[in-house]
Amino acid sequence: xxxxxxxxxxxxxxxxxxxxxxxxxxxxxxxxxxxxxxxxxxxxxxxxxxxxxxxxxxxxxxxxxxxxxxxxxxxxxxxxxxxxxxxxxxxxxxxxxxxxxxxxxxxxxxxxxxxxxxxxxxxxxxxxxxxxxxxxxxxxxxxxxxxxxxxxxxxxxxxxxxxxxxxxxxxxxxxxxxxxxxxxxxxxxxxxxxxxxxxxxxxxxxxxxxxxxxxxxxxxxxxxxxxxxxxxxxxxxxxxxxxxxxxxxxxxxxxxxxxxxxxxxxxxxxxxxxxxxxxxxxxxxxxxxxxxxxxxxxxxxxxxxxxx
Numbered sequence: 309x310x311x312x313x314x315x316x317x318x319x320x321x322x323x324x325x326x327x328x329x330x331x332x333x334x335x336x337x338x339x340x341x342x343x344x345x346x347x348x349x350x351x352x353x354x355x356x357x358x359x360x361x362x363x364x365x366x367x368x369x370x371x372x373x374x375x376x377x378x379x380x381x382x383x384x385x386x387x388x389x390x391x392x393x394x395x396x397x398x399x400x401x402x403x404x405x406x407x408x409x410x411x412x413x414x415x416x417x418x419x420x421x422x423x424x425x426x427x428x429x430x431x432x433x434x435x436x437x438x439x440x441x442x443x444x445x446x447x448x449x450x451x452x453x454x455x456x457x458x459x460x461x462x463x464x465x466x467x468x469x470x471x472x473x474x475x476x477x478x479x480x481x482x483x484x485x486x487x488x489x490x491x492x493x494x495x496x497x498x499x500x501x502x503x504x505x506x507x508x509x510x511x512x513x514x515x516x517x518x519x520x521x522x523x524x525x526x527x528x529x530x531x532x533x534x535x536x537x538x539x540x541x542x543x544x545x546x547x548x549x550x551x552x553x554x555x556x557x558x559x560x561x562x563x564x565x566x567x568x569x570x571x572x573x574x575x576x577x578x579x580x581x582x583x584x585x586x587x588x589x590x591x592x593x594x595x596x597x598x599x600x601x602x603x604x605x606x607x608x609x610x611x612x613x614x615x616x
Contacts, residue, residue, distance in 0.1 A: 345360060345361070345364075346364070346505060346559075346563065348504050348505050348507060349363055349364075363501075364563075367498075367501055367563075368565075370493040370497070370498070370535075371493070371533075371535050371565050373492075373493050374492075374493040374533050374534050374535060375533065377421070377425070377489065377492040377493065378421070378424075378425075378492075378530070378533060378534060379421075379424035379425045379427065379428040379530060380428060380530070381527070381528070381530040381531045383424075383427060383428035384427075384527060386428075386431070387427060387431060387432065388431065389431075389432070389433050389434045390427065390432055390434070390437065392527040392528075394434070394437060395423075395427070395525070395527050396525035396526065396527065396590060397525075397590070398423065398437055398438065398441045399420055399423070399524045399525040400524075400525050400590040400591075400592045400593070401438075401441065401592070402416060402419055402420060402423070402441055402444075402445055402524075403416060403521060403524060403525075403592040403593050403596065404592035404595075405442075405445060405462075405465055406419070406445070407592065407595075407596045408465065409449075409457050409461070409465075411445075411449060411452075411453060411457075412452050412453060413496050413517070413521070414452045414494060414496060414497075415445070415448045415449050415451075415452040415453060416448075416521070416524075417494045417495055417496050417524075418448035418451060418452060418490065418492065418494065419441075419444045419445040419447075419448035419449075420444075420524050421492050421494070422444040422447060422448060422482065422486065422490075423440060423441055423444045424530065425486055426440055426444065426482050426485060426486065427440070429485050429486075430485055436478075438466055438469055438470065439469075439470045439474055439475070439478050440478065440482070442462050442463075442465075442466055442470060442475065443475050443478040443479050443482055444482065445462065446459060446462050446475065446479065447479060447482065447483065447490070448490075451490050459472055459475060459476075460472065462475070463475065493534055493535070494534060495520045495534035495535075495537050495538050495541075496517075496520065496538075498534055498535045498537075498538035498539070498564075499516050499517065499520050499538040499541055499542060500513075501538075502516075502538055502539055502542040502560075502563075502564060503516055503542055505559075505560070505563050506542060506546065506560065508542065508545065508546065509549070510603065511549060511603050511605065512542075512545045512546055512548075512549045513545070514597070514602045514603050514605045515544075515545035515548055515549070515605050516538075516541045516542045516544075516545040517541075517597075517602070518593065518597040518602065518605050518606060519540075519541035519544055519545060519578050519582070520537060520538060520541045521593045521596070521597075522578070522581060522582060522585060522593045522594075523537060523541075523578055523581055524593070525590050526581050528577075529577070529581075532574055532577075535564060535565060535566065536566050536570060536571070536574050537574060537578075539556075539560075539564045539566050539570075539571045539574065540571050540572075540573075540574030540575040540577070540578055541575070541578055543556060543571050543572065543574075543575045544575040544578055544579060544615070547575070547614055547615065548608075548610060548614070551614070552614075555568075556568035556571050556572070572615070575615055576615045579610075579612060579614070579615050582610065582612075583612045593606075594606045
């Protein structure tokens with residue numbers, strides 16, 4: 309049997325010229341793209357998953373959308389049986405359960421968002437508060453996790469204060485009330501973006517992460533949009549690490565959409581929360597960030613006068 313002989317195709321001069329022009333075009337396009345991107349995004353142009361060329365537009369869109377997907381601070385006045393303290397305890401419990409099941413931080417923040425938006429739209433009795441909370445966490449887990457815990461696990465962690473049937477019924481009610489809008493701009497995502505833009509090191513990023521989770525039980529922080537809370541947390545984290553040399557310059561303002569005055573005021577509020585919660589009863593977040601995984605940032609003693 310005679311085997312066929314395959315000859316390598318020799319490119320014609322026209323093909324070589326076309327290929328060279330194409331390479332030249334892409335090189336020029338990449339150079340122009342890099343020139344108009346923020347410095348932190350330039351190194352990611354070749355990484356398709358980072359969407360460097362679209363990142364700025366994406367976060368501009370998210371800053372606008374957050375206004376439509378964040379509960380308003382004043383909703384508590386329409387809750388006859390619910391108060392700020394109850395909400396705080398629930399949010400601390402959500403953080404504790406998330407850590408117990410090793411859930412993603414994205415899951416925790418989405419669950420908190422769903423809880424507040426539901427509380428804003430629906431009157432909830434004391435007896436149903438935990439049911440709403442665990443249901444929101446189940447929905448968030450299904451949305452964010454690859455392998456979400458089984459509903460029986462969530463029922464068990466409530467010490468059987470709720471039943472599987474009640475959770476299923478509440479799940480349908482909550483989703484319909486929120487019109488199945490689960491894709492919401494997260495404080496966590498804004499924090500990650502600002503940390504990248506401001507070239508934060510690992511410890512600074514852990515501090516910023518700690519600060520945004522620490523404020524979840526604080527109803528008063530709903531006065532601020534997620535992007536502002538994230539900016540305040542990153543600014544405060546940098547002040548902790550770098551001291552008074554940190555500035556919120558024009559570049560930071562343009563990228564975040566928030567002025568230095570706004571960011572500093574939010575950072576002061578977060579620092580105040582940190583000081584109050586240090587000896588308070590809501591300790592889930594502090595325990596989480598006391599672990600080596602997060603460089604034990606919660607154990608580090610801070611100067612509460614650093615924002616004075």
